Amino acid sequence: MKPEPGPHESELTRVTAAIDPTDPECERAAWERLDSLTKPPRSLGRLEQIAARVARIQRTSKPSVARKAVILAAADHGVVAEGVSPYPQDVTWQMVANFVSGGAAINQIARSVGAEVLVYDVGVAHDLSGHDAVIGRKVAAGTQNMANGPAMTREQCAQAVSVGVRAATDAIDDGFTLIGTGEMGIGNSTAAAALTAAYTGRGPLDVVGPGTGLDEQGIAHKAHVVERALAVNRVDRLDALGVLAAVGGLEIAALAGVMIGCAARRTACVVDGYISGAAALSACALCPQAADYLLASHLSAEPGHRIVLEKLGLEPVFTLDMRLGEGTGAALAFGVIDAACAVLSGMATFAEAGVSGAG
Amino acid sequence: MKPEPGPHESELTRVTAAIDPTDPECERAAWERLDSLTKPPRSLGRLEQIAARVARIQRTSKPSVARKAVILAAADHGVVAEGVSPYPQDVTWQMVANFVSGGAAINQIARSVGAEVLVYDVGVAHDLSGHDAVIGRKVAAGTQNMANGPAMTREQCAQAVSVGVRAATDAIDDGFTLIGTGEMGIGNSTAAAALTAAYTGRGPLDVVGPGTGLDEQGIAHKAHVVERALAVNRVDRLDALGVLAAVGGLEIAALAGVMIGCAARRTACVVDGYISGAAALSACALCPQAADYLLASHLSAEPGHRIVLEKLGLEPVFTLDMRLGEGTGAALAFGVIDAACAVLSGMATFAEAGVSGAG
Numbered sequence: 001m002k003p004e005p006g007p008h009e010s011e012l013t014r015v016t017a018a019i020d021p022t023d024p025e026c027e028r029a030a031w032e033r034l035d036s037l038t039k040p041p042r043s044l045g046r047l048e049q050i051a052a053r054v055a056r057i058q059r060t061s062k063p064s065v066a067r068k069a070v071i072l073a074a075a076d077h078g079v080v081a082e083g084v085s086p087y088p089q090d091v092t093w094q095m096v097a098n099f100v101s102g103g104a105a106i107n108q109i110a111r112s113v114g115a116e117v118l119v120y121d122v123g124v125a126h127d128l129s130g131h132d133a134v135i136g137r138k139v140a141a142g143t144q145n146m147a148n149g150p151a152m153t154r155e156q157c158a159q160a161v162s163v164g165v166r167a168a169t170d171a172i173d174d175g176f177t178l179i180g181t182g183e184m185g186i187g188n189s190t191a192a193a194a195l196t197a198a199y200t201g202r203g204p205l206d207v208v209g210p211g212t213g214l215d216e217q218g219i220a221h222k223a224h225v226v227e228r229a230l231a232v233n234r235v236d237r238l239d240a241l242g243v244l245a246a247v248g249g250l251e252i253a254a255l256a257g258v259m260i261g262c263a264a265r266r267t268a269c270v271v272d273g274y275i276s277g278a279a280a281l282s283a284c285a286l287c288p289q290a291a292d293y294l295l296a297s298h299l300s301a302e303p304g305h306r307i308v309l310e311k312l313g314l315e316p317v318f319t320l321d322m323r324l325g326e327g328t329g330a331a332l333a334f335g336v337i338d339a340a341c342a343v344l345s346g347m348a349t350f351a352e353a354g355v356s357g358a359g
Numbered sequence: 360m361k362p363e364p365g366p367h368e369s370e371l372t373r374v375t376a377a378i379d380p381t382d383p384e385c386e387r388a389a390w391e392r393l394d395s396l397t398k399p400p401r402s403l404g405r406l407e408q409i410a411a412r413v414a415r416i417q418r419t420s421k422p423s424v425a426r427k428a429v430i431l432a433a434a435d436h437g438v439v440a441e442g443v444s445p446y447p448q449d450v451t452w453q454m455v456a457n458f459v460s461g462g463a464a465i466n467q468i469a470r471s472v473g474a475e476v477l478v479y480d481v482g483v484a485h486d487l488s489g490h491d492a493v494i495g496r497k498v499a500a501g502t503q504n505m506a507n508g509p510a511m512t513r514e515q516c517a518q519a520v521s522v523g524v525r526a527a528t529d530a531i532d533d534g535f536t537l538i539g540t541g542e543m544g545i546g547n548s549t550a551a552a553a554l555t556a557a558y559t560g561r562g563p564l565d566v567v568g569p570g571t572g573l574d575e576q577g578i579a580h581k582a583h584v585v586e587r588a589l590a591v592n593r594v595d596r597l598d599a600l601g602v603l604a605a606v607g608g609l610e611i612a613a614l615a616g617v618m619i620g621c622a623a624r625r626t627a628c629v630v631d632g633y634i635s636g637a638a639a640l641s642a643c644a645l646c647p648q649a650a651d652y653l654l655a656s657h658l659s660a661e662p663g664h665r666i667v668l669e670k671l672g673l674e675p676v677f678t679l680d681m682r683l684g685e686g687t688g689a690a691l692a693f694g695v696i697d698a699a700c701a702v703l704s705g706m707a708t709f710a711e712a713g714v715s716g717a718g
Contacts, residue, residue: 037464038454038457038462038463038464039463039464039683040446040571040572040682040683041572043571043572043681043682043683044464044679044681044683044687045660045679045680045681045682046679046680046681047679047681047691086717086718087399087715087716087717087718088715088718090715091714091715094712094713094714094715095397095714097712097713098397098707098712098714101707101712103397103706103707103711103712104397104398104706104707104712105396105397105398105403105702105706107705107706108698108701108702108704108705108706109698109701109702111701111705112694112697112698112701113694113698212399212402212717213399213400213402213717301404317677317679318676318677318678318679318695319677319678320403320404320405320406320676320677320695321404321405322402322403322404322405322406323399323402323404324398324399324402324403328403331698332406332694332695332698335471335472335691335694335695335698336677336679336691336694338471339467339468339471339472339690339691339694342467342468342470342471343464343467343468345467346466346467346470347462347463347464347466347467348457348460348462348463352462353453353456353457353460353462353463354453354456355450355453355454355457356446356447356449356450356453357446358445358446358571358572359445359446359447
């Protein structure tokens with residue numbers, strides 16, 4: 001039996017109820033325009049499909065994604081007590097410091113595609129208040145150990161989702177027209193695996209992988225931890241928020257919120273890898289309409305990711321065996337999405353260019 | 360028996376003989392650096408491999424591809440008389456006009472990744488002298504019909520290769536640090552198929568495809584035309600220039616030259632789709648060393664392209680079902696290659712960032 005909703009959960013229900021469907025008429029108009037441009041019809045393949053999807057989301061036949069941001073949410077995980085990661089928990093805050101000083105992979109990739117990185121502390125177990133560039137929205141100093149009980153309370157989880165909704169709408173208000181998701185949190189591939197198992201019904205062994213670098217024995221142990229977490233919490237997959245609170249993470253909840261916030265503002269959201277994919281499963285469980293506003297960036301080397309994308313019905317832009325997170329795949333996909341929109345919005349038609357058609 | 364080489368062929372022999380191998384020691388240093396950066400080792404997958412390859416080509420452990428250009432070569436094909444394309448020959452020059460006025464797909468994609476497009480007329484059957492932005496290097500007003508005899512004389516072919524070598528070295532002298540290949544030429548997927556068959560020994564049916572949009576009957580006819588061209592010209596696959604002259608194209612020869620010119624200047628060259636791939640086969644037949652300077656951009660929807668990439672030993676960056684040419688795939692890959700180099704050259708090491716390593 002679900003408890004009475006708290007204020008954050010009630011707010012979330014209001015936000016999700018107000019989300020509009022995307023517009024198939026705009027997609028149809030985009031295809032009509034694509035087929036009139038100076039190229040053999042459909043010869044840009046997936047690029048045209050991406051452009052048509054953004055057109056549908058933005059409700060225009062000339063979409064633009066000029067200003068791009070990765071919203072990177074960081075938080076810690078109580079489940080690291082089970083020894084699920086080869087890296088110590090301190091790496092979470094150390095990497096946050098690295099993000100704001102510009103030394104991480106996401107900084108280089110974002111700069112190379114002309115995107116900004118907005119770093120949110122949703123639940124890092126370390127005082128980051130000295131880092132001005134970190135946007136402080138700490139809900140708790142990390143989650144509880146999901147192998148012993150729920151990772152978060154229901155209200156903490158809803159609050160973390162709200163942080164993400166607000167992060168997205170603030171970014172969109174600031175003029176960003178394409179949002180990507182990124183995360184940092186030692187232990188979060190265990191949470192992603194537990195969420196994927198819970199939302200899809202797949203077994204722990206199907207959804208766990210090496211994460212940052214576990215060996216076979218480590219992966220088997222991680223599967224046991226996921227199994228324990230699912231058993232201890234007796235999650236009900238039809239209770240979307242309950243699942244996310246029990247076996248999710250604060251940064252994952254926030255990213256689910258980012259996706260919901262993007263949908264609320266009719267803005268395309270690019271999903272990074274496996275952890276972000278688990279956030280997307282959560283977002284779509286909370287609000288099925290949100291799925292239409294998502295684009296998948298890459299297929300991660302983490303084995304559970306394929307299951308996530310199948311469940312979401314999303315096709316990745318590329319497969320580059322990446323498994324880093326941070327939003328690196330999303331940022332890399334920004335370049336392709338930008339090019340796709342540039343083609344649809346900027347090319348001349350056969351008539352405009354005076355080019356003969358097929359005989 | 361090969362004829363005495365003319366001046367262009369002799370010059371080409373001098374250029375190819377002077378090409379140095381790439382430096383495995385620089386690649387090793389790049390991997391050492393990649394493994395010291397703040398990310399789990401190898402967690403950026405193919406991106407790291409791309410960065411290491413560019414490091415090896417540029418002979419540095421901090422490669423940069425800041426200034427990028429697509430060299431787009433255009434020419435006409437006598438084989439269009441056989442009805443191998445649904446588009447009339449005039450589309451070649453009409454699209455060249457479209458390139459220089461900025462209305463084509465390549466213009467939008469190049470702009471979106473910050474690359475320039477350098478348009479060369481190597482053999483368009485139309486007077487383009489009124490278009491100032493077209494770089495006029497016409498060797499002939501299109502090729503002869505390869506189904507009846509050689510497409511070019513040996514010297515014409517060597518001259519077209521020289522045009523490409525010079526185009527690459529001029530661009531590199533102008534400060535471009537990454538070059539991509541693009542082409543326009545109605546009928547050129549037939550030439551690409553004939554070259555692929557000749558250089559790989561595969562049959563015509565394995566290497567022909569719809570091109571700009573043939574139906575099944577059209578594809579079968581195209582295979583017959585390729586078969587006739589190979590039979591009439593009795594090509595000797597060990598005579599690289601002879602093959603290219605007999606069943607190639609002026610723009611394909613020029614792009615082979617671009618690849619050789621890049622190798623001569625230790626510069627990475629990004630190969631676009633099937634037609635550019637046939638140029639790469641030609642370049643590597645003329646000069647096997649050139650292969651080490653190439654990066655494949657995408658796997659085209661054109662079925663023969665897979666055979667080309669296998670023969671070249673190149674793995675594409677992505678598969679997006681593109682089949683347009685113009686350099687669109689190469690330009691799109693520029694973004695990924697730029698990001699890869701930015702990661703290798705710009706990230707902080709664990710020591711620099713004060714991040715703990717794996718336990």
